[in-house]
Amino acid sequence: MTKRKVLLIGACGTIASVLLPALRERYDLRLLDVKTTDKQGNEVEGVQIADLLDSDRDQYRHHFRDVDAVVHLGFVVPEDRSHAEQNFWSEYANVQMAFNIYQTSLEEGVRRVVVASSNHAADYYEPLILEHKFDFVSPDMKALSDNYYGWAKEVYEHLGFVFATGVPNGRPLENVQIRIGGPRETDVANAPLGDLTRVRRALAVYLSQRDQAQLFIKSIEAEDIRDEQGVPFQVFYGVSDNPHAFWSIVNARKVIGYEPEDNSEIRFKELIDAHI
Numbered sequence: 001m002t003k004r005k006v007l008l009i010g011a012c013g014t015i016a017s018v019l020l021p022a023l024r025e026r027y028d029l030r031l032l033d034v035k036t037t038d039k040q041g042n043e044v045e046g047v048q049i050a051d052l053l054d055s056d057r058d059q060y061r062h063h064f065r066d067v068d069a070v071v072h073l074g075f076v077v078p079e080d081r082s083h084a085e086q087n088f089w090s091e092y093a094n095v096q097m098a099f100n101i102y103q104t105s106l107e108e109g110v111r112r113v114v115v116a117s118s119n120h121a122a123d124y125y126e127p128l129i130l131e132h133k134f135d136f137v138s139p140d141m142k143a144l145s146d147n148y149y150g151w152a153k154e155v156y157e158h159l160g161f162v163f164a165t166g167v168p169n170g171r172p173l174e175n176v177q178i179r180i181g182g183p184r185e186t187d188v189a190n191a192p193l194g195d196l197t198r199v200r201r202a203l204a205v206y207l208s209q210r211d212q213a214q215l216f217i218k219s220i221e222a223e224d225i226r227d228e229q230g231v232p233f234q235v236f237y238g239v240s241d242n243p244h245a246f247w248s249i250v251n252a253r254k255v256i257g258y259e260p261e262d263n264s265e266i267r268f269k270e271l272i273d274a275h276i
Contacts, residue, residue: 003028006220007063007110009101010073011047012038015116015212018183020044022213023071027220030063033074052097057104064108069220072101072115084148091152098156102163105173112174112232114219117157119179119205119237119247120150129246130197138248139179139235153179157235164233174232176219181205181239181247183212188268191275199275203244208262211240215258222256240264 004027010016011031017038023029031047038044050060052074064070074097078090098115105113119126124144128134143154157177166172187202207215215238219225226232234255237247241260252258265272 004068005030005066006069006071007032007067008071008073009052010075012036012044013073013075014039015073015180015183018209019213019216022217026217030067032063052100053093055100057100061104061108064104064110067108067110070101070105070110070113071216071220072098072113087148091148094152095155095159098159102159102173106163106169110173112176112220113160114176114178114216115156115160117177117179117235118150118153119181120145120147121153121157121179123150130201136246136248139237139251161231161233164231172232174225176225177235178215178219178238179235181207181237183207188271194275196275199272200244203264203268204242204246206240206242206264206267207238208240208267211260211262212238215252218256218258225255
């Protein structure tokens with residue numbers, strides 16, 4: 001059986017390090033990044049160098065050729081996260097990169113792009129939830145953020161929708177945005193003992209490695225991702241099957257058959273007992 005060809009952008013990053021074992025086994029992967037080493041300085045096998053901020057898309061379009069799906073995990077990191085204007089310009093570059101990826105994918109006949117968005121696309125609501133002023137967030141609610149990082153994720157999503165409609169370019173580019181939650185095993189343990197607000201947040205957003213891999217794989221492979229108006233576009237929250245969750249994964253269950261296997265209350269039971 002011929003493996004599906006998938007281009008993964010940002011192959012040396014943290015999210016990629018979690019996904020790569022499952023994706024390597026399942027797909028014929030092409031890996032792109034601006035370097036060939038991960039955060040620990042280890043070489044990532046098979047990575048090719050490409051600058052997707054370059055407006056001359058002919059410099060890298062060959063990487064997109066004959067590819068079924070693109071997984072976009074790339075990210076421009078600001079030199080100084082505490083500097084507001086630097087944050088803006090770094091995120092502006094991320095928006096430009098997203099456009100280049102969407103446009104090149106469309107031009108080269110890619111079927112679908114799956115993007116690592118973030119829960120920060122709608123993070124304005126989170127403090128309200130933790131202060132019991134708001135209950136729940138679903139992907140079809142208006143995305144609101146109070147920081148440039150979240151703002152850029154909103155823009156990725158909205159730009160992806162524009163491409164999915166097919167209006168500017170004459171044909172749609174299928175598009176999935178995954179708002180990744182907390183893909184760490186340490187959040188509950190790192191909460192100060194007895195800080196149940198921090199614990200609640202950690203339990204709500206937890207995303208296990210195998211659930212993350214499943215969510216991306218099903219987002220790549222699902223046959224039909226059209227919404228009720230026929231637009232091939234979806235936003236999915238990336239969390240496990242967490243009873244404390246305040247982000248909805250109903251649409252991911254319905255549209256692509258996402259069936260998370262892990263539950264934060266079971267996974268971190270002993271730590272929860274210590275906090276209580």
